[in-house]
Amino acid sequence: MTSTIVCTCPKFISPILKREMESLGYTVQAAYQTGVEIEGTFEDVLRLNLLLRTAHRVLWLVQRFKAQTPDDLFYNARSIEWEQFIDENGYVCIVSSVDTPSITNTQFANQKLKDAIVDRLRSVTGKRPNSGPGTDKTVVFLYWKGSECVVYLDTSGTPISKRGYRQQPHKAPLNELLAAAIVLSTKWDKDTAFVNPMCGSGTLAIEAAMIARNIPSQYRRTNFGFMHIKLFDAAVWEELRRKEKRNEKQELSFPIIASDRDSQAVAATRTNARSAGVLHDLDVRICDFAKTPIPEGEGVVVLNPEYGKRLGVDSELEMTYSRMGDWFKQQCTGKKGYIFTGNIELAKKIGLKPSRKTEFFNGDIECRLFEYELYSGSKRTPEQEQSPIAKKVAHAYKIHKLKE
Numbered sequence: 001m002t003s004t005i006v007c008t009c010p011k012f013i014s015p016i017l018k019r020e021m022e023s024l025g026y027t028v029q030a031a032y033q034t035g036v037e038i039e040g041t042f043e044d045v046l047r048l049n050l051l052l053r054t055a056h057r058v059l060w061l062v063q064r065f066k067a068q069t070p071d072d073l074f075y076n077a078r079s080i081e082w083e084q085f086i087d088e089n090g091y092v093c094i095v096s097s098v099d100t101p102s103i104t105n106t107q108f109a110n111q112k113l114k115d116a117i118v119d120r121l122r123s124v125t126g127k128r129p130n131s132g133p134g135t136d137k138t139v140v141f142l143y144w145k146g147s148e149c150v151v152y153l154d155t156s157g158t159p160i161s162k163r164g165y166r167q168q169p170h171k172a173p174l175n176e177l178l179a180a181a182i183v184l185s186t187k188w189d190k191d192t193a194f195v196n197p198m199c200g201s202g203t204l205a206i207e208a209a210m211i212a213r214n215i216p217s218q219y220r221r222t223n224f225g226f227m228h229i230k231l232f233d234a235a236v237w238e239e240l241r242r243k244e245k246r247n248e249k250q251e252l253s254f255p256i257i258a259s260d261r262d263s264q265a266v267a268a269t270r271t272n273a274r275s276a277g278v279l280h281d282l283d284v285r286i287c288d289f290a291k292t293p294i295p296e297g298e299g300v301v302v303l304n305p306e307y308g309k310r311l312g313v314d315s316e317l318e319m320t321y322s323r324m325g326d327w328f329k330q331q332c333t334g335k336k337g338y339i340f341t342g343n344i345e346l347a348k349k350i351g352l353k354p355s356r357k358t359e360f361f362n363g364d365i366e367c368r369l370f371e372y373e374l375y376s377g378s379k380r381t382p383e384q385e386q387s388p389i390a391k392k393v394a395h396a397y398k399i400h401k402l403k404e
């Protein structure tokens with residue numbers, strides 16, 4: 001059995017999610033602002049839930065139909081063969097996104113869909129499942145916009161954006177999905193140094209270690225929505241987990257360095273990394289960002305400084321941003337530098353020209369990931385290599401050409 005599978009994500013993340021899904025071997029059918037669609041089997045649903053780092057939920061399409069009124073919803077939904085998917089002795093929760101003129105209260109749409117499912121199962125099996133708000137068993141998701149209704153099984157149940165390793169959050173931690181999206185949108189090759197000064201509770205460094213070691217994002221989780229759907233086969237799931245376990249690297253041949261000036265942040269990083277099973281991959285230090293050791297060779301340096309909207313005072317931060325630019329220029333040559341911030345004005349104080357800017361949202365704050373190519377002496381641009389006299393001659397030649 002195959003169906004459309006929709007993996008949902010926050011705004012601006014779908015190009016990264018699309019690449020992630022393609023790198024797992026899937027052919028993407030459609031990508032939109034908050035989701036990526038493929039055609040696949042229920043086994044693919046299990047694999048995507050286990051592995052995806054930048055998705056919120058994995059949805060299995062049950063049926064699309066037209067509906068103008070709550071009664072249209074009821075009769076269309078009642079004709080779906082729910083007995084294929086939902087155990088009459090089980091428990092079902094309905095969640096929805098509804099934007100249609102005949103519904104002013106979303107709860108009413110949820111109620112109608114629940115009634116249709118219960119009615120169908122009672123008439124076919126003589127029994128009815130329980131229902132309620134808990135998302136830890138079977139979850140049905142209704143998308144209803146205008147007259148377009150789409151009913152899905154939410155195979156994640158509770159979102160897969162949380163990994164469950166964060167025991168100790170520090171100030172303004174990034175959520176795990178966003179941290180993974182930042183790591184995956186850098187040019188890091190997963191084979192050279194990853195340096196993360198200002199690490200806070202360590203989310204970027206931990207996600208980097210999990211990515212480099214091929215540790216599935218959800219390897220700790222024991223309950224998913226799909227386990228409460230009749231298509232689930234526990235033996236297939238166990239085999240999938242075993243296969244992914246065999247793919248894991250035990251050791252990394254390059255350093256992942258995480259540092260922060262705050263001892264509580266460093267303690268939080270250690271606790272979280274231990275809980276994620278990657279503490280031995282991290283070199284964790286207490287120091288000012290500018291004292292973080294930079295290994296020889298290639299690699300990336302990724303900073304997520306405070307940006308004054310949730311933490312810190314702007315006048316102090318101006319100085320910090322300017323110091324970050326100087327440090328990149330003087331100490332990080334040969335690396336690719338990245339700064340993730342929600343304050344575009346402060347970013348100007350870095351004083352370097354970014355080679356790329358990637359947009360993100362952190363909650364409701366619009367953020368950017370700035371990329372800097374930090375050339376070492378041998379990698380200077382041809383223009384920088386020119387002597388002052390050669391530069392003057394080239395300039396005069398350009399003006400001459402323009403006048404021609």
Ligand SMILES: C[S@@+](CC[C@H](N)C(=O)[O-])C[C@H]1O[C@@H](n2cnc3c(N)ncnc32)[C@H](O)[C@@H]1O
Nearest residue numbers: 173174198199200201202203261262288289304
């Ligand atoms: C926005 S938080 C980082 C959050 C982190 N990405 C996470 O997911 O938990 C910024 C961190 O920078 C640290 N910090 C601020 N100024 C610093 C400096 N000059 N040197 C080192 N760390 C600094 C703070 O202690 C704080 O933990």
